[in-house]
Amino acid sequence: MSRSRVNIRDVAAHAGVSHQTVSRVINESERVSPETRRKVQAAIQELGFVPSAAARSMARGRTLIIGCLSPNLTDYTFASIIQASEHQARLHGYFMVSSSSPEVETFSSLINELVGKRRVEGLVVLNPYEDERHNLVPDQVPTVYVGSRPRQEEVDSVALDDVGTGRDATRYLIELGHRNIAMITGPMNEDCSQDRSNGYKEALAEAGLQYNPKLVGEGDWSATSGHEFFKELIDDANYPSAVFAQNDRMAVGVIRAARENNWKVPDKLSVIGVDDMPLASYFHPPLTTMQQDLDAIGRKAVNLLISSIEDERSCCEHLLIPSKLVVRKSTCRITG
Amino acid sequence: MSRSRVNIRDVAAHAGVSHQTVSRVINESERVSPETRRKVQAAIQELGFVPSAAARSMARGRTLIIGCLSPNLTDYTFASIIQASEHQARLHGYFMVSSSSPEVETFSSLINELVGKRRVEGLVVLNPYEDERHNLVPDQVPTVYVGSRPRQEEVDSVALDDVGTGRDATRYLIELGHRNIAMITGPMNEDCSQDRSNGYKEALAEAGLQYNPKLVGEGDWSATSGHEFFKELIDDANYPSAVFAQNDRMAVGVIRAARENNWKVPDKLSVIGVDDMPLASYFHPPLTTMQQDLDAIGRKAVNLLISSIEDERSCCEHLLIPSKLVVRKSTCRITG
DNA sequence: ATGAAAGCGCTAACAT
DNA sequence: ATGTTAGCGCTTTCAT
Numbered sequence: 001m002s003r004s005r006v007n008i009r010d011v012a013a014h015a016g017v018s019h020q021t022v023s024r025v026i027n028e029s030e031r032v033s034p035e036t037r038r039k040v041q042a043a044i045q046e047l048g049f050v051p052s053a054a055a056r057s058m059a060r061g062r063t064l065i066i067g068c069l070s071p072n073l074t075d076y077t078f079a080s081i082i083q084a085s086e087h088q089a090r091l092h093g094y095f096m097v098s099s100s101s102p103e104v105e106t107f108s109s110l111i112n113e114l115v116g117k118r119r120v121e122g123l124v125v126l127n128p129y130e131d132e133r134h135n136l137v138p139d140q141v142p143t144v145y146v147g148s149r150p151r152q153e154e155v156d157s158v159a160l161d162d163v164g165t166g167r168d169a170t171r172y173l174i175e176l177g178h179r180n181i182a183m184i185t186g187p188m189n190e191d192c193s194q195d196r197s198n199g200y201k202e203a204l205a206e207a208g209l210q211y212n213p214k215l216v217g218e219g220d221w222s223a224t225s226g227h228e229f230f231k232e233l234i235d236d237a238n239y240p241s242a243v244f245a246q247n248d249r250m251a252v253g254v255i256r257a258a259r260e261n262n263w264k265v266p267d268k269l270s271v272i273g274v275d276d277m278p279l280a281s282y283f284h285p286p287l288t289t290m291q292q293d294l295d296a297i298g299r300k301a302v303n304l305l306i307s308s309i310e311d312e313r314s315c316c317e318h319l320l321i322p323s324k325l326v327v328r329k330s331t332c333r334i335t336g
Numbered sequence: 337m338s339r340s341r342v343n344i345r346d347v348a349a350h351a352g353v354s355h356q357t358v359s360r361v362i363n364e365s366e367r368v369s370p371e372t373r374r375k376v377q378a379a380i381q382e383l384g385f386v387p388s389a390a391a392r393s394m395a396r397g398r399t400l401i402i403g404c405l406s407p408n409l410t411d412y413t414f415a416s417i418i419q420a421s422e423h424q425a426r427l428h429g430y431f432m433v434s435s436s437s438p439e440v441e442t443f444s445s446l447i448n449e450l451v452g453k454r455r456v457e458g459l460v461v462l463n464p465y466e467d468e469r470h471n472l473v474p475d476q477v478p479t480v481y482v483g484s485r486p487r488q489e490e491v492d493s494v495a496l497d498d499v500g501t502g503r504d505a506t507r508y509l510i511e512l513g514h515r516n517i518a519m520i521t522g523p524m525n526e527d528c529s530q531d532r533s534n535g536y537k538e539a540l541a542e543a544g545l546q547y548n549p550k551l552v553g554e555g556d557w558s559a560t561s562g563h564e565f566f567k568e569l570i571d572d573a574n575y576p577s578a579v580f581a582q583n584d585r586m587a588v589g590v591i592r593a594a595r596e597n598n599w600k601v602p603d604k605l606s607v608i609g610v611d612d613m614p615l616a617s618y619f620h621p622p623l624t625t626m627q628q629d630l631d632a633i634g635r636k637a638v639n640l641l642i643s644s645i646e647d648e649r650s651c652c653e654h655l656l657i658p659s660k661l662v663v664r665k666s667t668c669r670i671t672g
Numbered sequence: 673a674t675g676a677a678a679g680c681g682c683t684a685a686c687a688t
Numbered sequence: 689a690t691g692t693t694a695g696c697g698c699t700t701t702c703a704t
Contacts, residue, residue: 005454007697018675023699031673053453054399055697057390058680065433073419073434074412076614083409083436095433095455097401098409099426100419117389118341119431223618252618259620278412282559282588284595284620343681354691359683367689391681394696 006047015043026051066305067120068098069110071127076277077294078126081146084298085124092306094121107133115141122305128155129191142308144301149191150318156308158301161320162192165290166199166244169272172325173242174207177334178270182215182240184229184250193218196246196274215240219250226253234261241269241334248273248280248289255283255330270331274323285329296321342383351379362387402641403456404434405446407463412613413630414462417482420634421460428642430457443469451477458641464491465527478644480637485527486654492644494637497656498528501626502535502580505608508661509578510543513670514606518551518576520565520586529554532582532610551576555586562589570597577605577670584609584616584625591619591666606667610659621665632657 008026012019017036024032025040032040043049057063066089070078086096097120101107114120115138122142128134129148137143137155145157173181183200186193197216204211214236219225226245233239234257245251251273258269265271265285273280276291300319307313344362348355353372360368361376368376379385393399402425406414422432433456437443450456451474458478464470465484473479473491481493509517519536522529533552540547550572555561562581569575570593581587587609594605601607601621609616612627636655643649 005697009697019698020675020700021673024674027699033673036673050448050452052697053455054390054393054397055680056453056699058394058682059697059699061390061680063390073409073422074415076410076412079410079415086409086435090435095435095449097431098434099422099431112386113431116386117392118386119389223615249615252615256618279559279585279588279615282592282619341681344683345681355682356684356692357690360690363683369689372689388681391696392683394698395681395683397696 005052006049008049008051011040011043011047011049014047015040063119063121064093065095065097065120066122066124066302066309067110067114068096068124069101069107069126069133070098071102071130072100073098077275077292080294081126081298081301084295085302086298088299088302089306092302094306096124101133104131104133104136108136111136111138122309124301124305127190129189131189142305144305144308146297146301147190147192149195150316154315156304156315156317158297158304158319158321160192160292160297161322162195163199163202164320165274165323166196166246167203168199168323168325169196169244169274169290170200170203171207172327173244173270173272173331174203174209176242176270176331178240178242179209179334180212180215180238180240181209181242181244182217182230182233183244184217184219184226184246184254186219186221186246186250188218193246200244212238214238219246219253221247221249223249223253223256226250227257228253230254230257231260234258234263242331243269243271245271245273248275248277248287251287251289251330252283255285266330266332267335270334272331276326280326281328283330288328288331289326290323291326292323293321341388342385344385344387347376347379347383347385350383351376399455399457400429401431401433401456402458402460402638402645403446403450404432404460405437405443405462405469406434407438407466408436409434413611413628416630417462417634417637420631421638422634424635424638425642428638430642432460437469440467440469440472444472447472447474458645460637460641463526465525467525478641480641480644482633482637483526483528485531486652490651492640492651492653494633494640494655494657496528496628496633497658498531499535499538500656501610501659502532502582503539504535504659504661505532505580505610505626506536506539507543508663509580509606509608509667510539510545512578512606512667514576514578515545515670516548516551516574516576517545517578517580518553518566518569519580520553520555520562520582520590522555522557522582522586524554529582536580548574550574555582555589557583557585559585559589559592562586563593564589566590566593567596570594570599578667579605579607581607581609584611584613584623587623587625587666588619591621602666602668603671606670608667612662616662617664619666624664624667625662626659627662628659629657 008022009019011022089096126146128145217229273289276289280287345355347358425432462482464481553565609625612625616623
């Protein structure tokens with residue numbers, strides 16, 4: 001252990017073979033006699049040899065790293081997808097560099113570094129349509145979009161079945177007897193907000209209910225925006241008996257606004273969210289919500305990505321992951 | 337763009353210089369005449385040359401990647417520290433591979449891959465004392481422990497000032513007039529649980545209050561464990577008027593148990609948590625808590641790590657980050 | 673089944 | 689200030 005590090009030639013010398021044979025052994029090539037293999041493996045053990053990833057990347061032109069670009073790493077939905085992706089990547093022998101890029105400039109410089117310098121072999125991009133970032137993704141590099149509806153571009157994608165989610169949430173409220181159902185959406189430039197809204201409209205239509213724009217507002221996913229939305233709505237004469245909030249945080253905001261106005265939830269107002277965020281069952285009342293399978297989303301995104309890296313599969317699968325209604329206490333059958 | 341990729345020699349040929357000169361230009365070496373530099377840069381532009389990170393790693397023996405090992409990527413505290421670390425790393429020109437290792441076996445294989453194959457130049461390890469994982473960290477590699485009290489090992493560390501946090505939380509309850517103060521801890525094998533407990537005891541002692549083991553229970557950070565803890569406690573004749581929960585999730589569990597028993601919070605029971613998790617202000621009642629500066633923790637951890645990678649600084653700084661009391665509605669002055 | 677030679681794309685050491 | 693020569697540690701031909 002005097003010099004910097006034992007390399008493949010040290011092992012070769014120690015085992016009395018060529019460095020090439022050592023390479024064959026560590027790469028589990030067939031063409032090595034059991035005898036030689038044994039000798040080499042012994043030498044590897046004795047010297048504590050571990051091949052250098054950089055040298056291997058250099059020689060093979062492959063880094064075994066994928067990049068994951070997300071607006072942030074802290075939102076529960078992002079973090080869960082990232083965790084599942086990372087785990088799945090590792091099962092396939094890849095590492096994952098996850099970076100947050102709240103702004104498009106950050107995103108751009110990340111693309112330059114990761115793709116330009118060939119640090120990564122592929123990209124998982126969360127919320128590509130949040131802003132103009134999708135335009136910055138080079139189309140030579142294998143990529144999967146997560147959380148977006150397929151658009152003109154030819155990129156694999158995985159997303160929650162947002163239309164289905166909006167429809168099922170709204171249907172559920174309708175089944176409970178609600179007729180006046182408000183909705184607070186996410187930012188309408190995001191696909192999922194549009195699709196959840198579309199699902200809401202579908203459910204309304206199939207029940208023969210009128211879509212009423214006055215009952216619909218745009219939020220920004222924050223609890224505060226849910227709170228504001230409902231504070232304004234409450235003054236309206238034709239107030240709703242139920243709210244479909246496009247995520248749990250806004251649902252919580254709505255509930256707070258209702259309580260501040262002495263509306264009991266769910267007795268006077270039913271509220272349903274989307275996500276099933278941590279502690280959703282610990283709010284007051286425990287939240288009824290459409291649960292996302294974030295693990296499946298992350299897992300499938302990476303499977304898609306790796307298959308496109310390794311199999312040269314021709315482009316464009318679009319996966320939709322269904323959500324699941326979780327009934328708790330923030331909704332109930334309409335009374336009176 | 338016919339062949340695989342333009343390299344430094346292509347650029348050299350195009351600019352009519354040696355590849356070495358190109359190397360000097362892209363490495364911003366001084367020793368290039370403005371004239372030559374300009375020519376080379378033009379060639380780089382024209383050919384769209386971007387240096388390969390792998391080749392550079394190979395030649396320099398540096399990957400500019402650091403690893404971050406965390407029990408998971410989804411807990412709000414971990415995710416926030418990871419996000420801050422990753423951001424800070426990037427400011428220094430490093431990328432970060434963040435991996436979740438719920439089990440020690442996963443941790444072990446990650447160490448082999450990341451450190452053994454020299455993929456990373458250093459390690460940020462979150463919760464190293466959660467189990468035996470700290471024994472698996474090789475001491476040749478620059479490492480920072482996050483969320484642990486310095487022990488025998490000589491490793492840099494950054495952590496919340498857990499003693500101070502426990503003390504301040506308890507002091508605050510005492511100032512409000514509470515005398516019977518219960519506590520639910522995290523798992524007692526974790527340093528931070530021990531230290532927060534020590535802070536609690538200190539505050540009790542300085543107020544001349546008796547430490548009562550019957551009022552103390554061990555949780556696992558989950559809301560459920562807080563709930564269970566308080567359900568049992570409630571039967572006790574000598575019940576408390578306040579609870580110090582060592583994190584917000586357990587605090588929320590305690591509050592639920594109290595409400596189920598028709599104890600009003602904060603009127604009959606004050607509850608304080610630690611973290612200031614997302615939506616802490618949206619629970620019922622809004623949570624009083626000791627807010628962690630998770631950004632500072634992540635940032636300082638990476639600064640420490642990079643200084644130890646680059647400056648060959650001799651080991652062992654131990655940073656403590658203070659927490660901040662955030663008063664909301666789950667605590668109040670004792671009545672009667 | 674094994675070895676020799678060449679090269680991956682860059683940087684570093686040593687010329688000039 | 690620039691070019692030449694060697695590697696970095698591995699994989700990949702191509703021989704044998």
